[in-house]
Amino acid sequence: MMRRSGLKSLAYAVLGVAASLASMPVHAQSTKDRILAQKSVTIGIHNRIPWGYRDASGNVAGLQPAIIRAALAPLGVTEVKFVIGEFNTMIPGLLAQRFDMTAAGVAITPPRCASVIFSEPDLTSGDGLMVAAGNPLKIHSFEDIKRNPQIRLGGGRGSANAQHAVSAGVPAAQMHLFQDVESTIAALVAKRVDAVIMSAATIVATMSDPNIKGVERAVPFRGLSDADGNEVALYTAIAFRPADTDLRDLYNEQLKKLKDSGELEKIILQTGFSKDNLPPNKTAKELCLAPGPSK
Amino acid sequence: MSFLDIFMGILAGIDVTIKVTLLGMLYAVPFAFAFGIAQHFARGPMRMMVTTIIEFWRSSPIIVLIYGFYFSLPGLGVHLSAITVGSMVLGLNIGGYGSQAVRAALQALDKGQVEAGYALGLRRLPILWLIELPQALAAMTPTFINQFIQLVKGTSLVSLVTLADMTFVAKAISQINYAPAKIYTALLIAYFLMCYPATILGRMIEQRVSRGRGASHEF
Numbered sequence: 224m225m226r227r228s229g230l231k232s233l234a235y236a237v238l239g240v241a242a243s244l245a246s247m248p249v250h251a252q253s254t255k256d257r258i259l260a261q262k263s264v265t266i267g268i269h270n271r272i273p274w275g276y277r278d279a280s281g282n283v284a285g286l287q288p289a290i291i292r293a294a295l296a297p298l299g300v301t302e303v304k305f306v307i308g309e310f311n312t313m314i315p316g317l318l319a320q321r322f323d324m325t326a327a328g329v330a331i332t333p334p335r336c337a338s339v340i341f342s343e344p345d346l347t348s349g350d351g352l353m354v355a356a357g358n359p360l361k362i363h364s365f366e367d368i369k370r371n372p373q374i375r376l377g378g379g380r381g382s383a384n385a386q387h388a389v390s391a392g393v394p395a396a397q398m399h400l401f402q403d404v405e406s407t408i409a410a411l412v413a414k415r416v417d418a419v420i421m422s423a424a425t426i427v428a429t430m431s432d433p434n435i436k437g438v439e440r441a442v443p444f445r446g447l448s449d450a451d452g453n454e455v456a457l458y459t460a461i462a463f464r465p466a467d468t469d470l471r472d473l474y475n476e477q478l479k480k481l482k483d484s485g486e487l488e489k490i491i492l493q494t495g496f497s498k499d500n501l502p503p504n505k506t507a508k509e510l511c512l513a514p515g516p517s518k
Numbered sequence: 519m520s521f522l523d524i525f526m527g528i529l530a531g532i533d534v535t536i537k538v539t540l541l542g543m544l545y546a547v548p549f550a551f552a553f554g555i556a557q558h559f560a561r562g563p564m565r566m567m568v569t570t571i572i573e574f575w576r577s578s579p580i581i582v583l584i585y586g587f588y589f590s591l592p593g594l595g596v597h598l599s600a601i602t603v604g605s606m607v608l609g610l611n612i613g614g615y616g617s618q619a620v621r622a623a624l625q626a627l628d629k630g631q632v633e634a635g636y637a638l639g640l641r642r643l644p645i646l647w648l649i650e651l652p653q654a655l656a657a658m659t660p661t662f663i664n665q666f667i668q669l670v671k672g673t674s675l676v677s678l679v680t681l682a683d684m685t686f687v688a689k690a691i692s693q694i695n696y697a698p699a700k701i702y703t704a705l706l707i708a709y710f711l712m713c714y715p716a717t718i719l720g721r722m723i724e725q726r727v728s729r730g731r732g733a734s735h736e737f
Contacts, residue, residue, distance in 0.1 A: 307686075321588075
């Protein structure tokens with residue numbers, strides 16, 4: 224039995240190595256202090272025109288990256304590093320400290336307010352619907368979709384636009400959720416779905432791609448209405464980790480300056496959005512408390 | 519974008535794919551040998567612990583482990599970089615499969631081999647090292663080549679945690695230009711060009727390792 228002891232200690236050594244695999248550096252500085260000291264901020268994007276994307280020269284472009292640049296440059300923060308991930312990893316990635324702010328057009332919704340804190344809203348984004356060219360099924364509202372159980376509606380997994388369809392009462396059996404915008408569009412082109420719900424701004428950017436054929440934006444489209452009968456829109460903002468209230472407050476101060484000087488409007492119009500997309504007269508606090516939209 | 523532009527664009531991610539594969543091997547090979555041998559020899563509670571660790575890595579879906587290690591561990595204060603998470607999870611998962619090839623190859627050897635070693639006055643470790651492992655190696659090589667190819671293809675999952683490998687670059691291209699058929703065909707060719715030479719090389723290694731050993735083993 225003595226002969227076995229060598230192997231036994233080998234096995235224990237193996238277990239020891241396995242147990243010590245994890246290592247951990249510690250960050251003590253606040254995120255705000257680090258960003259100001261290093262003059263560099265890391266943002267999360269989901270690589271989607273016009274929201275936030277990597278342009279041909281490898282730099283980050285799009286609406287919220289441009290707003291963040293304009294807001295932080297006066298503070299000396301000139302380097303904007305970016306991390307690309309799926310849209311539905313933006314909040315997990317932020318909380319896991321993979322980046323400091325999101326710049327992916329994340330809309331303020333009460334459930335999201337439970338896990339992150341938001342800046343004041345910087346954009347209004349309505350829903351739009353894409354359908355096969357000629358709109359053969361004559362889809363112009365969520366009611367049209369509910370009325371015909373054969374219609375399959377595509378949308379982005381984790382997107383608030385798809386959530387609007389659910390809130391409007393589109394049954395889960397008719398909903399097909401995809402990982403990202405291009406697979407959702409590919410599903411529409413391949414006739415795996417009959418319609419796709421996404422932000423109107425995304426649709427405008429998508430339709431400008433010459434490779435997209437055989438689909439169109441459904442006009443008119445009546446989206447989800449709130450209790451007062453107004454069409455529900457999304458209000459996007461920058462998300463921060465709950466502990467980074469000082470960073471959020473600093474950013475809000477800078478954002479207010481951009482709003483007051485008209486710089487924000489200029490950025491919105493320059494990055495492919497229209498006057499319909501200007502920020503709402505609502506605060507992040509109000510949007511976090513907003514009751515669920517009516518069915 | 520022409521097909522060639524897309525293909526060259528995808529090749530820009532080949533360094534990350536290769537890096538994750540090689541780092542993954544650094545986890546997979548030692549894990550496979552250490553835990554395969556440990557499982558072969560350990561008894562009682564020790565064996566249960568070894569088996570538990572192997573099964574954790576082998577029986578968990580890679581995508582769940584990658585998400586878990588990348589997004590959840592920082593909440594517990596453990597920060598691992600994306601490349602560490604990717605190569606470790608893929609490597610240990612493949613290593614879990616590999617450990618079973620090692621154990622099976624050792625168990626398949628005739629008991630007489632070990633007894634002959636004892637008769638020559640060797641201790642247990644030298645018997646393992648000089649008599650059992652060289653013979654077992656021939657039996658495990660085909661499985662190892664298979665697993666290497668699995669690992670190369672598995673690296674596509676690291677695109678989910680921000681690493682710019684070939685799959686990630688392909689997705690980035692498809693996010694800006696709508697051309698899924700072209701882009702995914704180019705990606706398919708890129709992986710084939712990496713995996714097929716590995717298959718050929720694997721066959722050569724196989725022949726070399728099993729040279730002069732009568733029967734060939736396949737699992």
